[in-house]
Amino acid sequence: MSVTDLARPDIVAMKPYSSARLEAPGRGVLLNANEAPWPLFDEDEHPLELNRYPEPQPAALVEGLAERYGLPADHVLVTRGSDEGIDLLTRVFCRAGRDAILHCPPTFGMYRIAAQAQGADVVSVPRDFESGFSLDESGVLEAVRTDDRIRLVYLTSPNNPTGDVVDPAFLERLLTAAEGRALIIVDEAYAEFCPDDAFAGQVGRTPHLVVLRTLSKAWAGAGLRCGAVLADPEVISLLRRIIAPYPLATPVVSLALRGLQSDMVMRQKGLLREILRNKSRLVDLLTGRAFVRRLWPGKANFVLVRVDDAAGLLTFCAARGVILRGFPSDPALRDCIRISVGSQKDLDALEEALDAWETEL
Ligand SMILES: *Cc1c(COP(=O)(O)O)cnc(C)c1O
Numbered sequence: 001m002s003v004t005d006l007a008r009p010d011i012v013a014m015k016p017y018s019s020a021r022l023e024a025p026g027r028g029v030l031l032n033a034n035e036a037p038w039p040l041f042d043e044d045e046h047p048l049e050l051n052r053y054p055e056p057q058p059a060a061l062v063e064g065l066a067e068r069y070g071l072p073a074d075h076v077l078v079t080r081g082s083d084e085g086i087d088l089l090t091r092v093f094c095r096a097g098r099d100a101i102l103h104c105p106p107t108f109g110m111y112r113i114a115a116q117a118q119g120a121d122v123v124s125v126p127r128d129f130e131s132g133f134s135l136d137e138s139g140v141l142e143a144v145r146t147d148d149r150i151r152l153v154y155l156t157s158p159n160n161p162t163g164d165v166v167d168p169a170f171l172e173r174l175l176t177a178a179e180g181r182a183l184i185i186v187d188e189a190y191a192e193f194c195p196d197d198a199f200a201g202q203v204g205r206t207p208h209l210v211v212l213r214t215l216s217k218a219w220a221g222a223g224l225r226c227g228a229v230l231a232d233p234e235v236i237s238l239l240r241r242i243i244a245p246y247p248l249a250t251p252v253v254s255l256a257l258r259g260l261q262s263d264m265v266m267r268q269k270g271l272l273r274e275i276l277r278n279k280s281r282l283v284d285l286l287t288g289r290a291f292v293r294r295l296w297p298g299k300a301n302f303v304l305v306r307v308d309d310a311a312g313l314l315t316f317c318a319a320r321g322v323i324l325r326g327f328p329s330d331p332a333l334r335d336c337i338r339i340s341v342g343s344q345k346d347l348d349a350l351e352e353a354l355d356a357w358e359t360e361l
Contacts, residue, residue, distance in 0.1 A: 123150055163298010
């Protein structure tokens, strides 16, 4: 049994599109891709050869990210953010009307959206509210062992919006239970905020472990749209069968490479330190407030709070220009608000708004 046996047979059988850039090198007299022979931008303005198609998987960026994550380059697929990774995994491994994903709400919403867009079922193993939204580990194991439809199991570590991380011993048991049955996907969008809890380095140990990483959060690159699927080469090659031929725009690749240079890595470390410092101020300024019922500090760059009147507080803060995240349509989170760790100035504004709200009550 290989991971390919878990993929949709029609995707495995399909003859993939072969782009000009895949078939031939990007050097020489290039008359193979219907490109313009020269760019319209001046070279000094944009020295990027925008008239040429980009590399489908830019080698320098793949290698740079692989080095960051401590993996061989053939274990990395660069994508337009983790969202694209989730979409590719769903389309490759879930047959419409037959297969399912498993997720543990409250969690990131894109797993469900991608599954529903593909016509796959969504098996929910909800986090238990009474225990403070902790993962129902035995529920997940039971579902994976008994439900043959489940092809993808999403764990989020740290989880959005609860901030908790996956227990390595649980992941071990889950990998054993899922062998030959499903892929285990650990979404590590926030792992840089708690590097000791990361699983990326374990990718390749077993072909059914997949990790998602992104430059959107801890690399201050949400606008870049750049992420990576870390997986066994067999999974990577399945995903490459359906990824767009040129997913990464040349300027994005160029900026992402710049972001991985050593001076920027130093800056990123500075950013992480500052975020952690600001996070303790955020936790302090929420602690002990009369309207705060419960606080989940978590291990990421946000906190979750349960408050007396979430809708009222959200509106009150918004009127003061402070925008927080509420979850009005999710019954489990109706009283909860997620607050991202901002700058000191952002926290000043938040503190002022919360003080005013408290006086108003
Ligand atoms: C923010 C976030 C992402 C990021 O997605 P991108 O497409 O890379 O911006 C992925 N997973 C989780 C859990 C997130 O919170």
